[in-house]
Structure formats: C-alpha cells, structure tokens
Amino acid sequence: MKTIADFRSDTFTKPTPGMLDAMMLAEVGDDVFGEDPAVNELEAIVAGLFGKAAALYCPSGTMSNQIAIKVHTLPGDEVICSDLAHVFVYEGGGIAFNAGCQARTLHGERGLLTAKQVEAAINPDDVHRARTSLVCLENTANRGGGACYDFQEILRIRDVCKAHGLGFHLDGARLFNALVAKGETPTQYGAAFDTISICLNKGLGCPMGSVLVGSEAFIKEARRVRKKLGGGLRQAGFMAAAGIYAVEHQVARLDEDHCNARDIADALLSRPFVGQMWPVETNIIIFELLAPYTAASFAEKLAAQGIRVGVISPTQIRMVTHLDITPDMVQHTLDAILHLH
Numbered sequence: 001m002k003t004i005a006d007f008r009s010d011t012f013t014k015p016t017p018g019m020l021d022a023m024m025l026a027e028v029g030d031d032v033f034g035e036d037p038a039v040n041e042l043e044a045i046v047a048g049l050f051g052k053a054a055a056l057y058c059p060s061g062t063m064s065n066q067i068a069i070k071v072h073t074l075p076g077d078e079v080i081c082s083d084l085a086h087v088f089v090y091e092g093g094g095i096a097f098n099a100g101c102q103a104r105t106l107h108g109e110r111g112l113l114t115a116k117q118v119e120a121a122i123n124p125d126d127v128h129r130a131r132t133s134l135v136c137l138e139n140t141a142n143r144g145g146g147a148c149y150d151f152q153e154i155l156r157i158r159d160v161c162k163a164h165g166l167g168f169h170l171d172g173a174r175l176f177n178a179l180v181a182k183g184e185t186p187t188q189y190g191a192a193f194d195t196i197s198i199c200l201n202k203g204l205g206c207p208m209g210s211v212l213v214g215s216e217a218f219i220k221e222a223r224r225v226r227k228k229l230g231g232g233l234r235q236a237g238f239m240a241a242a243g244i245y246a247v248e249h250q251v252a253r254l255d256e257d258h259c260n261a262r263d264i265a266d267a268l269l270s271r272p273f274v275g276q277m278w279p280v281e282t283n284i285i286i287f288e289l290l291a292p293y294t295a296a297s298f299a300e301k302l303a304a305q306g307i308r309v310g311v312i313s314p315t316q317i318r319m320v321t322h323l324d325i326t327p328d329m330v331q332h333t334l335d336a337i338l339h340l341h
C-alpha cells in the first residue's frame with residue numbers, strides 16, 4: 001500500500017516550496033573559515049532569539065547535544081539526565097564515547113525531572129565519587145509523549161545547578177513545540193540555561209541541522225569540538241538558509257500540529273482497544289494497545305490503509321504530527337481509526 005500519511009516521526013518532512021526557494025537563493029561561502037553568510041546569519045538570528053551571545057550550526061541535534069556535553073564536562077564526570085532522555089537512550093552511548101562521562105539517570109514522570117530529584121543526585125565532593133558537572137533536561141520530552149516542563153520547575157533546577165556549580169544544558173530538539181504550546185518565549189529559556197540545542201529537522205521541517213546557543217567562550221570551544229567530530233561543513237549555507245526560513249515562517253504553525261494530534265488522540269481514546277495514553281500536550285501521541293491488538297498488529301492494520309505509525313514497545317505506539325500531515329490526511333486517519341475493529 002502506498003503511504004498516505006506518515007506519523008512515524010516529525011523528521012518525515014520535505015522542504016516546502018518557500019524553503020526550497022530560500023535555499024536556492026542562499027549566499028554561501030566556506031563556513032569552516034567562518035565565511036558563509038547564510039550560516040553566520042542563521043547563527044546570529046538564533047543567538048538573538050534566545051538572548052545568547054553566540055550560536056553554532058551543527059549537522060544534527062545529536063551532534064549539538066554531544067558537543068555541549070563534551071564542552072561542559074571533563075572525562076570521568078557524571079551527567080544527570082532522565083532515564084528516558086534522548087542524550088542517554090538514543091545517542092549511541094555518545095556521553096561515554098565522546099565526553100568520557102557516565103550518566104546518572106533519574107526516573108521522572110513522563111521524562112521530566114524535579115529540582116528535588118536533581119539535588120539529591122549530586123555527588124558529594126569525595127574521591128570515591130564521580131564529579132557531577134552537568135544537568136541535561138529535555139523539553140519537550142520526546143519519550144514522555146512530548147511532555148512540557150513547568151517553567152517554574154526549570155528555574156528551581158537552574159537554582160540547584162547554580163548553587164552547586166553545575167552546567168545546565170537543554171536538549172530543545174522540540175523546544176519550539178513547547179514554546180508554542182505553553183505561550184512561552186525563547187528569551188526566558190535563554191536566560192535559564194547555559195546552553196540550548198534546538199533541532200531544525202523536526203517540527204521546523206528542514207532537511208537537516210541543529211543550532212547550539214551559549215556564551216561566546218562556550219561556542220568558541222564548541223566550534224573546535226564540532227571540527228574534531230567532523231562536523232565542520234563548507235557551503236553549509238544552502239542548508240542554513242532552510243533554517244532561517246523555518247525559524248521565520250514555520251514556528252507559529254506548530255499549533256496546527258498540536259491540534260491535529262489532539263483530534264487523533266480523541267478518536268483513539270474513543271476506541272475500546274486503546275489503553276493508557278500520555279497527555280497530548282504537543283505533537284506526540286504515545287499510547288498502549290489492549291488485546292486483541294498488539295502494537296505490531298495495530299500498526300499493520302493502519303499500514304494497510306497507507307497510515308504509518310511507530311511501534312516503540314510490544315504494546316506501545318507513537319504517532320507524531322508534523323508539517324507534511326495535511327487536513328485530508330488527518331481526516332483519512334480519523335476515519336481509519338473510527339472504523340477499525
């Protein structure tokens with residue numbers, strides 16, 4: 001069956017016509033020499049948006065997270081993060097491989113941590129113990145079903161980090177989804193965190209790319225680490241131009257993705273074979289299937305109607321709405337869900 005609607009991830013998007021035009025018209029140069037005007041412009045725009053001094057364009061969100069972790073730590077240090085965190089679960093063991101650090105994972109509700117938990121997990125200054133040097137949050141929390149932090153809790157965690165001299169990094173792959181859903185601003189986040197990585201290749205619909213923001217000194221060092229990892233690109237401006245276009249034109253529309261996700265979630269919840277579902281705060285729907293369905297058999301049934309979803313455990317499905325999910329596709333999906341038996 002031909003794919004009609006692909007909900008496996010918000011990475012399944014193609015550049016919009018406006019984005020392609022922006023890419024074709026990009027003014028480019030050699031970014032390793034710092035001479036790509038489009039990359040420089042994207043970095044300046046995103047740094048400005050978050051009220052940070054500097055920014056670094058990276059090929060992927062994984063690379064910008066890994067660079068941030070490396071620059072914040074020394075080998076042998078401990079990084080505090082959720083047990084569901086992308087930096088721990090989905091970056092190939094990069095914390096150990098790239099930074100030589102170990103992760104101290106905490107179990108929080110829907111991938112969200114509290115200041116109390118974080119404070120209790122900081123190691124004492126004792127030669128037996130690894131030095132705790134960094135706290136990494138994720139907003140929205142992907143594996144938590146696109147859950148959003150309460151900003152007041154972020155500030156409390158920030159205070160704990162400050163009191164203990166820890167770095168504070170945000171994996172903001174889907175931060176714009178959280179900002180739109182909660183009516184928050186990038187500058188709030190820029191003021192709270194030392195460093196933030198955002199993805200351009202998720203909800204913002206770019207073919208690739210991520211931006212890491214931080215202080216001038218931090219980004220200078222990050223640029224060196226990016227080079228070591230092989231992430232120094234030449235005429236990257238063609239891709240950076242897509243990023244500029246996305247930040248300027250494809251942020252406010254994330255609300256449509258959130259509405260679509262809620263409509264699909266409501267249809268699912270009306271069916272007897274759908275069990276527990278995480279609250280749908282943004283563009284991610286994670287739910288349990290009940291007998292006679294398994295996640296695989298449910299996915300197969302929908303695939304027969306051209307609808308692709310993600311199987312994330314034997315009983316769990318993940319669906320993600322995005323730029324390339326049209327109203328017609330949503331209608332087709334709602335019809336399919338309501339007629340499944």
Ligand SMILES: *Cc1c(COP(=O)(O)O)cnc(C)c1O
Nearest residue numbers: 060061062063086142171173199
């Ligand atoms: C997708 C994602 C990333 C990075 O992804 P790349 O595919 O490497 O760009 C980082 N964190 C979260 C939460 C993500 O969902």
